[in-house]
Amino acid sequence: MAAAETHANAASAIHHWLPFTPNRDFHAEPKIFARAEGVHYYTPDGRAVLDGASGLFTSPIGHGRREIAEAVYKQLLELDFVSSFQRSHPKAFEAAERVARLTPDGLDKIFFASSGSEAVDTAMKIAMAYHRARGQAGRTIFVSRERAYHGVGFGGVALSGLVNNRRTFGPGLPNTVHMRHTHLKENLFVKGEPEHGADLADDLLRLINLHGAENIAACIVEPIAGSTGILVPPKNYLKRLREICSAHGVLLVFDEVITGFGRTGRAFASQSFGVTPDMMTMAKAITNGVQPMSAVAVDNSIYAAIVEKSPNPKAANEFFHGYTWSAHPAACAAAIATIDIYEKERLFERANQMSAYFLEGMFSLKDIPIVTDIRGYGMAGGLDLAPTQIPGERGHILQKRLYDNGLHIKTTGDTGIVAPPFVMTTDQIDQMFDICRMTLKAL
């Protein structure tokens, strides 16, 4: 691209207020991708940058897959929009069926939305509607966890366990309480599920004892806390949460927005950890990031309580909730084409097979003095950096230097998160960690 054109792009960027970005710094030193193909992004001047974050956990197949783009194009020419209120279309049914085939048995009802945040709000409202339908309208408290990230709707903000995502936005939903997070000193530099910390699940029991089970709607957790830096659940922690929820009539919701669609080596983390929740939220990789789409997979008994057993006349809505873009035809077409590729190319198995190699690369960074912890599971890893005087500064500088050195990863504060596309080769994984090592050493 000509230098003048590149400059024009950067100059016009001032109109764009970027989300979750230090905008003043960005506009002084823009980091732009103009193109993507396979496991690489390309800067406007044509420099390749390895995608170590699958976009934003969105693109495990890599970029530029023609099958998905063509499915979307074809769909838009055939049927570009249908209201999902009182109407639907064949691709919506097909997409729901394809997702339901991947979810654990029983989680067969699929409610579509467009973002992870919307899916989380939807799951919260379904939980409340479920309890109300069963005569337990008092169950309105949600139990979340410190260091949780559940998006940025007011539901997600209330559940959030990250102070910067909460502190500006007032009390939000009053009825949310938090368990402790599971990042323990004993578990530093542990690969996979840590040994210590299953007992932290008993925080849920303490909160039930404090507030009364009859007031608690659901416990919502990320099976692996993703955005905060890949906190892998301690062995048996999720099983214990399941037992407590079942014993007390509390719904268990897994937010699988990051972990869904193969990231843990199975379709969902629920299957990797052998624990079935009552609802699961998902987004991102559902369309390989090509179209905005999210979903909530809901246990049949919840659907039955709200919909099939509704005492209201048949002409009445059973659930007053939905989005203009729910089950958008282009998103459904993208989801179907994406799931086709996952299945044909056995990409969840590939993620499972590549995991050991990937995690070895991740843990090879252990000797770098500023690295204070490394964690990982499946095709996701997190590493913590010792902060400077200003929390988050080192993570931000790392992210900028990596861009300059040819690698894209996500950072949250002083934590780096690596989650490459499943199609990355071992050579590319080596290259990714070589760039990490070189960059970290120079910080």
Ligand SMILES: Cc1ncc(COP(=O)(O)O)c(C=O)c1O
């Ligand atoms: C676990 C989890 N839930 C919800 C969200 C919010 O998704 P979105 O940004 O699509 O609203 C995210 C985003 O990263 C997430 O990781």
